[in-house]
Amino acid sequence: MDRTERILDLVALLLDAREPISWAELREHFPADYGGSDDAAERKFERDKAELVELGFPLTYVQGDDERRDGYIVDRDAYYLPEADLTKEELAVLYAAGSAALASGAFPGRDDLAHALRKIGFFAGESLPTPRVRMELGSVQAGQEKEVSARLEQLWDACAGRKWVELTYASPKHPGTTQRRVDPYGLALRRGVWTLVGHCHLRGGLRTFHVHRVRELKVNTARPRTPDFQVPEDFSLDNHVAYFPWQHRFHAPVEVTLRLSGALSSRAGGLFPGATLEPVEEGVTRARLPVSFLDGLARFCLTLGPDCLVEGPQSAQARLREMGARVVNRHADAQEDKVSA
Amino acid sequence: MSNVHERLRRLLFLVPYVSKHPGVTVEALARALNVSREDLLEELDLLTCVGRPPFNPDDYIDIYVDNDRVYVDLDQRLFAPPRLTAGEAAALAAAAELLRPAAGDALQGALQKLEKVLPPQVRERYREMYRKIDASTEAPQALGPLTRAILERREVTFGYASPGRAPEPRTVRPYELLSHRGQWYLQGFCHTRQDARLFRLDRMEDLVVTDTPFLPPPDARADVPNPARSRTDVSVRVRFSPVAAPYVKERFGQDARPLSDGGVEVLVAGDSERWLTQWVLSFGGEAEVVEPVSARAAVARAARASIGL
Known part of the structure; x- marks a missing residue:
């Protein structure tokens, strides 16, 4: 019998059973499948059982007593999806977010997500909201999305099963590629870029990898149901992946003060999320923020123009001026004088 | 995941779905399951062989x-x-993070209800797995009301600050929200400009969802213009140092021409001076406009202004 068919037969049998079903009975019911030697039949059933558990089938083995016999039984109440009583707005939000993630073409756990959306929509009938929210990853070249999507799916499985992966990685900082074995702890999305965070066996520590820079990826297939590693209790993805251009995951932060005027004054909160804001005068806002990557901040401030001034510390002022002077000097023939930083 | 697993998940959803929607068309069912018509008919064939021992007709x-x-x-x-x-x-739950914190209470409520319907033994594993994806995007506050306005088809008003100009009031039919490289945009019809427009959410202020209804066009899909990858009559030649070259090659692929010093050169659209200067400045001295001269001068001017010269 086809394996899919056999497992569905098992589902139908167990959902209907009022009494526990023993292994001997199962063998009788499926003589062609669970026949043969005892060992082989048991191993086959173990694999089928594991599949049932993966599907969310609440199967347990009960030891018999005076009232009932030994065997497998399923908790029906725990099997069926109950109505979650989501309000229209809650359903809309979940749908919008889920669909945006699916539409992006690259989201870890795409299959899981698609099934989840179907399930939460099951009780909604015809009143399912049509989501009009999209997400696009702008970081990858056209045509690369498929590859990133496939890698994310593999990494999601590896993260979920805690299996190590072997990857060929192309870092822009070094020519060529490196081979690494990594224990994948998790995946983070920042500004359209998916990052894998994990313990790198080559470097002997936590490292981050941009998923679009992974050239080849293999997940350890040995003992698929046994985890290869533990994720440290205190591990948090957020501590290892930078949100903003002025953040660096390893450097210590310094507080930088910015003076934002003109159109930037009212946008200060959006431009520098997390900064402490203080109105200075009409149309001028002072922003204080922890900066762990001065070059990133300097580049960002350069793009904002003269309405963004660095008030302190001196090191930050100097870095911005130095960087601005480099741009001016590279374009010097268009202006009269060279500038010294 | 294996094909068997995917197929089982699909089939365990298919039967209840048809049970709940008797007479659903083959096409609608195939769409709901995201499979082709042929694959669906094959699945239905298989299901007719599924039953429980002793396998009597019923x-x-x-x-x-x-x-x-x-x-x-x-x-x-x-x-x-x-x-x-x-x-x-x-x-x-990880996908829901995309709209946090904008969606606020609705999202929180939805996730709590979802967690409640998980079997106890699954709940702990869910919490562990949930920590493994982090897609939070610092979603702007306007995202929540705009999602609602699009869903309820109601016009919105807001003040919009175009670059270099003071905010001015706009009345807009909101069609679609789009996140591109972490930046959120609203696509809609602007009554003030009498044209379709793309607005950055971080430039909006005083957003109000009005009671004015509207009917959206059937296909209101916008693309974020990407000047770095588009071609216009005026092209600008930009050269990058060997330090920046690997990153530029990553984005431009074959279109990045290698230079003898290890740097690269690309051609980009030259119709927006503002975009061009910001883009070049964002490389902090590792990029240089080669030609035309006017674009070189614009970048130099902008850099001088930024450092107060």
Whole structure:
């Protein structure tokens, strides 16, 4: 019998059973499948059982007593999806977010997500909201999305099963590629870029990898149901992946003060999320923020123009001026004088 | 995941779905399951062989197609889909992060309700897996009301600050929200400009969802213009140092021309001076406009202004 068919037969049998079903009975019911030697039949059933558990089938083995016999039984109440009583707005939000993630073409756990959306929509009938929210990853070249999507799916499985992966990685900082074995702890999305965070066996520590820079990826297939590693209790993805251009995951932060005027004054909160804001005068806002990557901040401030001034510390002022002077000097023939930083 | 696993998940949803929607068309069912018509018909064939021992006629799932519509007469207790697995719930919760914190209470409420319907043994695993994806995007506050306005088809008003100009009031029919490289945009019809427009959410202020209804066009899909990859009459040649070259090559692929010093050169659209200067400045001295001279001068001017010269 086809394996899919056999497992569905098992589902139908167990959902209907009022009494526990023993292994001997199962063998009788499926003589062609669970026949043969005892060992082989048991191993086959173990694999089928594991599949049932993966599907969310609440199967347990009960030891018999005076009232009932030994065997497998399923908790029906725990099997069926109950109505979650989501309000229209809650359903809309979940749908919008889920669909945006699916539409992006690259989201870890795409299959899981698609099934989840179907399930939460099951009780909604015809009143399912049509989501009009999209997400696009702008970081990858056209045509690369498929590859990133496939890698994310593999990494999601590896993260979920805690299996190590072997990857060929192309870092822009070094020519060529490196081979690494990594224990994948998790995946983070920042500004359209998916990052894998994990313990790198080559470097002997936590490292981050941009998923679009992974050239080849293999997940350890040995003992698929046994985890290869533990994720440290205190591990948090957020501590290892930078949100903003002025953040660096390893450097210590310094507080930088910015003076934002003109159109930037009212946008200060959006431009520098997390900064402490203080109105200075009409149309001028002072922003204080922890900066762990001065070059990133300097580049960002350069793009904002003269309405963004660095008030302190001196090191930050100097870095911005130095960087601005480099741009001016590279374009010097268009202006009269060279500038010294 | 294996094909068997995917197929089982699909089939355990298919039977209850048809049970709940008797007479659903083959096409609608295929769409709901995201499979082709042919694959669906194959699945239905397989299901007719599924049943429980002792396999008497009434022990089989009775599912059939009649006049291109699908019916199930005997569902063998498959009248509702299985609960969410830990992986499914975790993927959904991670996707929901995309709209946090904008969606606020609705999102929080939805996730709490979802967690409640997970079987206890799955809940712990869900919490563990949920920590493995972090897709939070610092969503702007306007995202929540705008999602609602799009859903309820109501016009919105807001002040919009175009670059270099003071905010001015706009009345807009909101069609679609789009996140591009972490930046959120609203696509809609602007009454003030009498044209379709793309607005950055971080430039909006004083957003109000009005009671004025509207009918959206059937296909209102916008693309974020990407000047770095588009071609216009005026092209600008930009050269990058060897330090920046690997990153530029990553984005431009074959279009990045290698230079003898290890740097690269690309051609980009030259119709927006503002975009060009910002883009070049964002490389902090590792990029240089080669030609035309006017673009070189614009970048130099902008850099001088930024450092107060």
